[in-house]
Amino acid sequence: MEAGPAPEARPLMDEQTFLDNFSHLNCPRKTYLCYEVELLVGENSIPLDEYKDFLHNEGADMGLERRHAELIFLDRMASWNLDTELRYRVTCFISWSPCADCADELVKFLRANGHIYLRIFAARIYERFPGYEEGLRALNAAGAEVAMMTFQGQHGTHEGWGGQARPW
Numbered sequence: 001m002e003a004g005p006a007p008e009a010r011p012l013m014d015e016q017t018f019l020d021n022f023s024h025l026n027c028p029r030k031t032y033l034c035y036e037v038e039l040l041v042g043e044n045s046i047p048l049d050e051y052k053d054f055l056h057n058e059g060a061d062m063g064l065e066r067r068h069a070e071l072i073f074l075d076r077m078a079s080w081n082l083d084t085e086l087r088y089r090v091t092c093f094i095s096w097s098p099c100a101d102c103a104d105e106l107v108k109f110l111r112a113n114g115h116i117y118l119r120i121f122a123a124r125i126y127e128r129f130p131g132y133e134e135g136l137r138a139l140n141a142a143g144a145e146v147a148m149m150t151f152q153g154q155h156g157t158h159e160g161w162g163g164q165a166r167p168w
Contacts, residue, residue, distance in 0.1 A: 012052075012053075017032070022149065030056045031068065033054060033073050034093040035054070035090060035092045039088060055073060056069055070094075070098050070106060071102060082115070088115060088116050096122065096123070096125075097122035097136060106139055106142075118145070119144070120144060122148055
């Protein structure tokens with residue numbers, strides 16, 4: 001099965017939006033999810049820049065039905081029709097960790113898509129509702145790498161998204 005057409009490249013997140021939403025000093029109401037996809041070939045990985053973008057949750061303030069960023073991302077990934085004969089690594093940088101319900105949907109996705117390896121780096125833990133700990137454990141048990149964003153490397157800077165090397 002061939003991969004579907006790649007989405008058109010979009011402008012990347014501006015530095016201020018990144019800092020406002022991924023800084024540990026702020027408590028934003030939106031959840032931003034930045035993602036990048038790599039094709040895994042043996043021990044090597046090939047960045048697929050056409051699958052590098054960001055999105056955020058949708059809410060009533062936008063005149064839309066409420067949807068968490070993770071669910072929007074799963075819909076977007078499904079539209080790519082990634083070749084099931086190839087292996088991919090999808091890395092997400094998210095301003096809030098997945099809630100229990102989103103973690104459950106991500107687990108279902110991983111079980112149905114064994115050709116995709118998922119890494120999630122969260123800026124902060126979403127602990128508003130009970131069950132988030134179990135959800136994060138289930139994600140890990142399903143093969144996802146789940147960790148907090150750090151100050152080291154591109155995982156804690158805007159640099160990885162086209163900006164300057166300024167840590168959050």
